[in-house]
Amino acid sequence: MTIRPTPFPAIEELAPYAPGLSIEEIRQRNNLTSVIKLASNENPLGVSPLAQNAINNNAASVFRYPRGGNPALAAALAKLHNVAPENIAIGNGSDEIIDLLIRIFASDSNAEILCFEPCFSIYPIQAAINGTKVVKIPLNPDFSFDLEGMLAAASPETRLVFITTPDNPSGYAPPLERVRSFAEALAKKAPGALLVIDEAYADFANDEKAVSLLANGIYPENTAFLRTFSKSYGLAGLRLGYAVLPSRLAGYYWRARLPFSVNLLVEAAGLAALEDGAFRETTLKTVREGRAYLAEQLTALGCRVWPSSANFLMFRLPENTLSAAEAHERLLKAGIIIRALKSYNLPEYLRVSVGNKRENRIFISELAKILASSPRKPAL
């Protein structure tokens, strides 16, 4: 018997998104009592207590639909970024916003999106699901941005241009002036294109204003910024992200979004997280200090570490020792989950999220043990 329903061809070819491994998976697989997860760039301090209270306090209200358009949250975010509420789009994680921007602006048959290679995989995956052509511009060998190459690739068919700063998985942040002149040049060359600057990690930089055009408030009209509550606000499991963008474009977004994709508890928790300045300050301090500690310790172990403005570090193991895949597997056996970057086409690279002090210390000491116990391969 033939099964008749057939997906859109792009769906058939799609490799599913490869998320970081979960704590439960690794605990069961290796029969461990405790597992440290430094794989998905989550908040090392957990959840803001104010956000937890907000969830508890609103639990009895979940029989109600949320208000359409999340107006209270939009107002709070507008105030935070010194823009009008009409410039805010809110989504079920930035992922929903990325998906909808592609569907709204890049669905016609000629449409193309531009992104770097490698990049955050959601951009090309959601484009593929939508049947949108993806033009990938290779990063420079040092993981800096070839913005000239990206500008050269822009054409009348370019609808969206994605750049991530600080970047994932490298942590690289281009100089602000370069991003600004790129945005201006793009507006001239491809006036129909929207530049989407994903600033999911911008607040972790030692100086946010040095890496974020949004924080500086100076950028051309063709720009949308993405921010998320998944990292510094500690709400990854709830799913909450937002964009700051021109009001006309935000209007299209709200028309296209499912009316209640950001639910009542999420909105309450998001509002409370914005109020919890103390939690955020401690988070940012913990990440900046932990990042410096990990960079220093990894370097001392002979690893090559890329400079990072985000809450993670990309690194390579010393030459002539075990492979990244072997080290990753041995860390898993020791109950430590980091991110192998095979899915980014970087099989010899690893990425570790900055944890709390204890987690960082245990990760370094386990990695040191693994490196010390692995016989050196003879140099070729």
Ligand SMILES: *Cc1c(COP(=O)(O)O)cnc(C)c1O
């Ligand atoms: C983590 C991350 C996000 C956040 O996605 P959410 O859907 O908001 O959890 C966005 N962009 C990049 C590059 C990320 O790494």
